[in-house]
Amino acid sequence: MNSINTRFTEVSNSIQTACQQCNRSPESVQLLAVSKTKPATAIRELYHLGQRDFGENYLQEALSKQQELADLPDLVWHFIGPIQSNKTRDIAQSFQWVHSLDREKVARRLSEQRPAHLPPLNVLIQVNIDDEQSKSGVHPDAIAALADFIVQQPQLQLRGLMTIPAAQVSDQQQQQSLQAMQRLFSQLASQYSTVDTLSMGMSNDLTEAIAAGSTLVRIGTALFGARTT
Ligand SMILES: *Cc1c(COP(=O)(O)O)cnc(C)c1O
Numbered sequence: 001m002n003s004i005n006t007r008f009t010e011v012s013n014s015i016q017t018a019c020q021q022c023n024r025s026p027e028s029v030q031l032l033a034v035s036k037t038k039p040a041t042a043i044r045e046l047y048h049l050g051q052r053d054f055g056e057n058y059l060q061e062a063l064s065k066q067q068e069l070a071d072l073p074d075l076v077w078h079f080i081g082p083i084q085s086n087k088t089r090d091i092a093q094s095f096q097w098v099h100s101l102d103r104e105k106v107a108r109r110l111s112e113q114r115p116a117h118l119p120p121l122n123v124l125i126q127v128n129i130d131d132e133q134s135k136s137g138v139h140p141d142a143i144a145a146l147a148d149f150i151v152q153q154p155q156l157q158l159r160g161l162m163t164i165p166a167a168q169v170s171d172q173q174q175q176q177s178l179q180a181m182q183r184l185f186s187q188l189a190s191q192y193s194t195v196d197t198l199s200m201g202m203s204n205d206l207t208e209a210i211a212a213g214s215t216l217v218r219i220g221t222a223l224f225g226a227r228t229t
Helices: 003-021 040-050 059-070 085-094 104-113 140-151 171-192 206-211
Strands: 028-034 053-057 074-079 099-103 121-127 156-163 198-199 217-218
Touching: 003 028, 003 040, 003 206, 040 059, 053 059, 059 074, 059 085, 085 104, 099 104, 099 156, 104 121, 104 140, 104 156, 121 140, 121 198, 121 206, 140 156, 140 171, 156 171, 171 198, 171 206, 198 217
Parallel strands: 028 053, 028 217, 053 074, 074 099, 099 121, 121 156, 156 198
Antiparallel strands: none
């Protein structure tokens, strides 16, 4: 049995079922395969099953996998981890998407360091929707100002919002947070025509996130198996 193959089918089916339950087209939800801590060989396997978008959290690890996979021309790399401002140059050069943008300084550096021959970097504002001390992301009240700053950066393209809701809360609390994100997202989309992406939902809450309007789910464990490191 090929487990990545089986898991890929299961995840694709879960997305399809979740979409059916809320009358959405399955094409309206994109799958991002979160490959942190997993080897390049696993990415290659998923690539051959048709997956193109991969998410990484750790820069050095991502760069070395990108080198190993340089023969695959059309991979799309998303940086989804916390960003230290001294790492922006490599991120600006080696990724097509950043999901974890939460401050002006990093936005300015990413734009300045994005090579001129590449299209603008697609960025999402990370929102700390449950106001957790330990988490990155802006407070909902700060989205508007950061968005306004981002759209003035020539080498950035504002595409939407990303969130990691609090774990271990009641179903009701979870639903409230997801729906709050949905409202913040439609507000932003009505203001900026480039905004089309709500990055929300992981292995454990994919169905609820899709019901709340997610357009991109970030799936690690359900695709690659549990992370041991
Ligand atoms: C690790 C990670 C994921 C994937 O989580 P799973 O529960 O393994 O699906 C998604 N988003 C971010 C930001 C992550 O760090």
